[in-house]
Amino acid sequence: MTNSSVMEDTLKLLKDHKLRVTPQRHIILAYLASHHNHPTVETIRDALSKELPNMGSSTIYNTLNTFVDHRLVVELQNGDGSTHYDYFGTPHYHAICTNCGKIVDVTYPGFDKDEKTLEEKTAEISGYMISGNHMEVYGLCPECQVKLGITQKK
Amino acid sequence: MTNSSVMEDTLKLLKDHKLRVTPQRHIILAYLASHHNHPTVETIRDALSKELPNMGSSTIYNTLNTFVDHRLVVELQNGDGSTHYDYFGTPHYHAICTNCGKIVDVTYPGFDKDEKTLEEKTAEISGYMISGNHMEVYGLCPECQVKLGITQKK
DNA sequence: TAATTAACTTGTAATGATTCCAAATTAGAA
DNA sequence: TTCTAATTTGGAATCATTACAAGTTAATTA
Numbered sequence: 001m002t003n004s005s006v007m008e009d010t011l012k013l014l015k016d017h018k019l020r021v022t023p024q025r026h027i028i029l030a031y032l033a034s035h036h037n038h039p040t041v042e043t044i045r046d047a048l049s050k051e052l053p054n055m056g057s058s059t060i061y062n063t064l065n066t067f068v069d070h071r072l073v074v075e076l077q078n079g080d081g082s083t084h085y086d087y088f089g090t091p092h093y094h095a096i097c098t099n100c101g102k103i104v105d106v107t108y109p110g111f112d113k114d115e116k117t118l119e120e121k122t123a124e125i126s127g128y129m130i131s132g133n134h135m136e137v138y139g140l141c142p143e144c145q146v147k148l149g150i151t152q153k154k
Numbered sequence: 155m156t157n158s159s160v161m162e163d164t165l166k167l168l169k170d171h172k173l174r175v176t177p178q179r180h181i182i183l184a185y186l187a188s189h190h191n192h193p194t195v196e197t198i199r200d201a202l203s204k205e206l207p208n209m210g211s212s213t214i215y216n217t218l219n220t221f222v223d224h225r226l227v228v229e230l231q232n233g234d235g236s237t238h239y240d241y242f243g244t245p246h247y248h249a250i251c252t253n254c255g256k257i258v259d260v261t262y263p264g265f266d267k268d269e270k271t272l273e274e275k276t277a278e279i280s281g282y283m284i285s286g287n288h289m290e291v292y293g294l295c296p297e298c299q300v301k302l303g304i305t306q307k308k
Numbered sequence: 309t310a311a312t313t314a315a316c317t318t319g320t321a322a323t324g325a326t327t328c329c330a331a332a333t334t335a336g337a338a
Numbered sequence: 339t340t341c342t343a344a345t346t347t348g349g350a351a352t353c354a355t356t357a358c359a360a361g362t363t364a365a366t367t368a
Binding site for chain 3: 022059062063
Binding site: 174176178179208209210211212213216217235 | 343344345346347348349355356
């Protein structure tokens with residue numbers, strides 16, 4: 001995807017959600033849509049310091065909270081004390097390294113169906129009116145397995 | 155389950171995990187094992203103020219972190235800003251109300267198998283050596299559906 | 309296009325959950 | 339019973355996040 005199409009797509013996304021289009025919102029959303037690094041507020045601030053040198057952290061927090069409310073973005077904790085954010089363009093879940101905190105997106109054919117099934121079962125059992133879910137799987141990432149000298153059995 | 159058997163069971167659990175048995179640890183673990191209220195540190199402090207009037211919050215944090223490391227307990231966020239804790243005696247997941255934060259435990263026949271499958275797929279795809287998972291399903295709890303005047307379609 | 313205004317951004321202060329640390333205590337081993 | 343490393347305590351420190359007031363701006367309306 002070209003840079004310009006990311007800008008176009010995220011612009012449309014903001015408009016579709018009836019969100020006022022400010023440079024801050026547009027640039028932050030485009031950054032998230034084109035990076036899969038699960039950034040923190042600080043990471044975003046640093047990454048965009050050239051484009052938006054005067055943007056305060058409050059703005060980033062406000063903006064991300066708005067995106068989370070609109071389900072454009074999800075929040076993730078990896079144990080390092082701060083919240084990480086992930087653009088939620090297509091359904092997926094996360095694998096999180098218990099050693100270094102590395103987060104990767106995961107999906108597989110049929111994940112959307114499994115997800116649906118879980119939500120339906122949960123609605124039946126709990127009586128909740130379900131609106132979403134988060135799944136996280138924990139373990140050692142490949143790098144940490146090597147670093148710690150652990151051999152994964154096949 | 156009688157109160158005394160909870161005390162016996164949690165004592166055994168601490169010993170099995172080679173954790174030094176202090177009154178604080180034993181009483182906190184017994185409290186968690188016999189309550190399904192997903193308490194915060196403050197809730198635990200208040201609930202145990204009779205039994206352990208001099209216990210500081212630091213001790214509760216230390217103790218809970220130890221339990222989490224040993225997988226006796228899991229941490230939960232419901233959006234109210236503080237961490238909630240849940241004794242993890244049998245496999246289950248959580249439904250969390252997006253309106254009031256109410257957390258309920260959920261499981262169903264075959265959940266352990268579904269969970270296993272998810273972990274195996276994740277290992278294959280990501281290369282992570284999996285050690286655990288958390289699933290959360292969000293929605294409106296029955297009380298909030300009524301409170302907000304929402305009718306759930308069958 | 310210009311005027312209007314509610315919404316947004318900014319910067320700083322406040323909050324509050326959690327961790328850190330040094331001193332006192334204690335569980336469990338010898 | 340003694341000994342010591344682990345734990346608890348209480349208060350201070352940290353740090354992520356939110357609150358707030360003032361300035362700015364997107365987008366509606368005429």
